[in-house]
Amino acid sequence: xxxxxxxGACVEMAHGGGGLATTRLIREIFARHFANPLLxxxxxxxxxxxxxxxxxxxxxxxxxxxxxEFPGGxxxxxxxxxxxxxxxxxxxxxxxxxxxxIIEEGFPLADLDRIAASMGAAARAAGVPIAxxxxxxxERGHGDGVFIxxxxxGVVPEGVNMAPAHIAPxxxxxxxxxxxxxxxxxxxxRQGLEFGTAIQxxxxxxxxxxxxxxxxxxGIAVLRDPTRGGLSATLNELAEAAGVTMTLEEAAxxxxxxVAGACEMLGLDPLHIANEGKLVCICPPEDAEALLAIMRxxxxxxxxxxxxxxxxxxxxxxxxxxxxxxxxxxxxxxxWLAGEPLPRIC
Amino acid sequence: xxxxxxxGACVEMAHGGGGLATTRLIREIFARHFANPLLxxxxxxxxxxxxxxxxxxxxxxxxxxxxxEFPGGxxxxxxxxxxxxxxxxxxxxxxxxxxxxIIEEGFPLADLDRIAASMGAAARAAGVPIAxxxxxxxERGHGDGVFIxxxxxGVVPEGVNMAPAHIAPxxxxxxxxxxxxxxxxxxxxRQGLEFGTAIQxxxxxxxxxxxxxxxxxxGIAVLRDPTRGGLSATLNELAEAAGVTMTLEEAAxxxxxxVAGACEMLGLDPLHIANEGKLVCICPPEDAEALLAIMRxxxxxxxxxxxxxxxxxxxxxxxxxxxxxxxxxxxxxxxWLAGEPLPRIC
Numbered sequence: 061x062x063x064x065x066x067x068g069a070c071v072e073m074a075h076g077g078g079g080l081a082t083t084r085l086i087r088e089i090f091a092r093h094f095a096n097p098l099l100x101x102x103x104x105x106x107x108x109x110x111x112x113x114x115x116x117x118x119x120x121x122x123x124x125x126x127x128x129e130f131p132g133g134x135x136x137x138x139x140x141x142x143x144x145x146x147x148x149x150x151x152x153x154x155x156x157x158x159x160x161x162i163i164e165e166g167f168p169l170a171d172l173d174r175i176a177a178s179m180g181a182a183a184r185a186a187g188v189p190i191a192x193x194x195x196x197x198x199e200r201g202h203g204d205g206v207f208i209x210x211x212x213x214g215v216v217p218e219g220v221n222m223a224p225a226h227i228a229p230x231x232x233x234x235x236x237x238x239x240x241x242x243x244x245x246x247x248x249x250r251q252g253l254e255f256g257t258a259i260q261x262x263x264x265x266x267x268x269x270x271x272x273x274x275x276x277x278x279g280i281a282v283l284r285d286p287t288r289g290g291l292s293a294t295l296n297e298l299a300e301a302a303g304v305t306m307t308l309e310e311a312a313x314x315x316x317x318x319v320a321g322a323c324e325m326l327g328l329d330p331l332h333i334a335n336e337g338k339l340v341c342i343c344p345p346e347d348a349e350a351l352l353a354i355m356r357x358x359x360x361x362x363x364x365x366x367x368x369x370x371x372x373x374x375x376x377x378x379x380x381x382x383x384x385x386x387x388x389x390x391x392x393x394x395x396w397l398a399g400e401p402l403p404r405i406c
Numbered sequence: 407x408x409x410x411x412x413x414g415a416c417v418e419m420a421h422g423g424g425g426l427a428t429t430r431l432i433r434e435i436f437a438r439h440f441a442n443p444l445l446x447x448x449x450x451x452x453x454x455x456x457x458x459x460x461x462x463x464x465x466x467x468x469x470x471x472x473x474x475e476f477p478g479g480x481x482x483x484x485x486x487x488x489x490x491x492x493x494x495x496x497x498x499x500x501x502x503x504x505x506x507x508i509i510e511e512g513f514p515l516a517d518l519d520r521i522a523a524s525m526g527a528a529a530r531a532a533g534v535p536i537a538x539x540x541x542x543x544x545e546r547g548h549g550d551g552v553f554i555x556x557x558x559x560g561v562v563p564e565g566v567n568m569a570p571a572h573i574a575p576x577x578x579x580x581x582x583x584x585x586x587x588x589x590x591x592x593x594x595x596r597q598g599l600e601f602g603t604a605i606q607x608x609x610x611x612x613x614x615x616x617x618x619x620x621x622x623x624x625g626i627a628v629l630r631d632p633t634r635g636g637l638s639a640t641l642n643e644l645a646e647a648a649g650v651t652m653t654l655e656e657a658a659x660x661x662x663x664x665v666a667g668a669c670e671m672l673g674l675d676p677l678h679i680a681n682e683g684k685l686v687c688i689c690p691p692e693d694a695e696a697l698l699a700i701m702r703x704x705x706x707x708x709x710x711x712x713x714x715x716x717x718x719x720x721x722x723x724x725x726x727x728x729x730x731x732x733x734x735x736x737x738x739x740x741x742w743l744a745g746e747p748l749p750r751i752c
Contacts, residue, residue: 109462160557
């Protein structure tokens with residue numbers, strides 16, 4: 061039974077002071093929605109043992125998405141999915157999350173409660189407890205509603221060891237489904253645009269699918285989630301790190317027609333647009349079909365396809381390169397996005 | 407050799423877009439100042455193994471201190487010390503930090519560089535690597551310079567197991583040194599006040615001192631760092647969790663004369679003021695002298711003293727209680743701070 065959620069109640073500076081108001085905010089909103097045995101220890105530092113065997117990994121993400129709520133999700137569920145996926149992309153099973161909130165004075169407590177409820181539900185659905193947290197409040201005009209930084213720890217099973225250096229000529233490039241849904245969903249909500257059908261964010265936790273992938277094919281070279289900067293930024297970074305050329309097949313790239321239409325209207329390339337529930341997998345070509353079959357057996361990977369191939373190693377002293385075989389048979393370089401048309405997408 | 411640190415250069419929205427500008431910001435500022443083998447892996451998720459034996463703990467803190475630089479520290483060193491200490495208060499040895507930055511558009515890159523340098527130096531001095539990170543940028547007027555969320559993981563040695571439930575009547579309450587330095591240093595800088603002598607923040611990493619304390623006295627009931635809300639909030643929370651009365655001796659409370667004077671001028675109680683390099687230790691009375699001797703052998707614990715005693719258990723159905731034997735022989739209740747005179751102290 062909450063006593064702070066009065067109609068019209070807002071976050072006040074005292075809620076960030078570390079005194080009684082902070083304790084009540086934590087108890088009546090965060091602890092209520094996140095309840096789990098780790099968090100319920102009530103320490104500043106949560107004990108995570110016992111852990112499954114394997115090597116520990118850690119990843120952190122500050123979430124500043126605007127708007128806070130969008131078709132298919134909100135900053136709370138996104139903050140869970142984003143960090144669960146970053147941990148999973150190391151081939152790890154996520155075991156716990158930490159959540160730090162920076163809230164703007166005057167933010168409605170009812171909105172905070174709704175976001176916390178969504179966050180708690182996402183963590184329960186993923187099976188990854190929010191083990192510890194922190195709450196700060198900044199003055200009106202020095203924040204933007206709420207920012208949520210989530211940090212995850214996970215355990216990489218024995219025998220799994222992914223790294224860009226393992227990318228080799230001839231390997232297959234797979235994606236787990238249609239590109240650009242998240243970014244376009246955010247933009248449509250932000251700009252009040254309608255694109256015929258409502259485009260939903262693909263925000264989702266991918267760790268269960270990844271666990272099956274790495275169990276069946278420990279030789280996967282790299283997994284990545286193409287978030288900010290989209291598939292283009294992800295593959296450019298990997299091509300540079302591995303010192304290889306990569307070639308995408310435009311005809312094979314999965315993009316929903318409504319997303320393609322929205323991108324055309326906005327002058328954007330789906331390759332540059334953020335995804336929050338997709339992964340890129342680079343693997344030996346002989347493993348591609350098995351991995352696609354595993355992905356397609358999960359709702360999050362139903363649209364998995366092979367989109368390209370790792371080509372020759374770049375000449376010594378030259379960087380890696382990402383290019384695309386276009387629909388009309390040409391070959392073009394797919395560059396990093398230089399500017400920033402899509403701020404605060406996650 | 408940095409190419410982005412041109413005179414007058416500021417953080418732009420593109421620095422948060424996940425593309426080339428983000429990569430350059432990370433390389434030329436964060437990676438340069440934080441360089442260590444874990445971060446240099448260059449993955450979203452850093453691998454932390456091998457870990458020392460023991461149980462894993464995790465703690466997170468969003469740092470929003472204002473001003474960003476203050477006598478005795480800045481948000482960068484504070485973000486390291488704050489999280490190192492939260493991990494250490496579980497009796498753990500901190501093994502790695504994650505750092506997430508939320509930067510306001512227009513923030514001078516030179517300021518960011520100076521803060522990152524301070525943060526890197528603090529992490530190196532503590533011997534705790536910044537293993538992974540994230541960078542986001544928000545529009546001008548939606549942030550406040552830079553916010554830094556640090557998350558730490560650490561390992562609790564076998565045999566150490568602290569919890570408020572272990573607090574028992576008759577135990578000693580120790581503090582590691584003078585109270586209120588950090589909060590008063592921030593306030594003096596924020597309000598442009600001079601108090602005769604410059605009051606420095608006590609911001610410091612306490613994990614080495616704690617490691618010796620727990621190695622010699624595994625029976626410590628609880629360690630806490632009295633940050634937001636000061637000693638009063640920390641002991642009230644513990645008294646409530648343990649269901650006991652605690653009594654402080656006003657005559658024993660260590661407060662520097664200049665801090666006491668500043669508090670008197672500002673109408674504040676040093677018991678409510680944040681510390682960033684102090685700890686509270688509750689231990690069996692027979693261990694108090696040994697622990698004080700260990701603390702006093704460290705620069706961070708040079709002013710360690712016993713300040714009070716755990717009294718009787720609270721009657722069933724009544725909360726714990728913190729009270730103080732005053733200088734003039736009376737007894738008064740020391741309450742939580744209800745309001746918020748000291749926002750954004752950490």
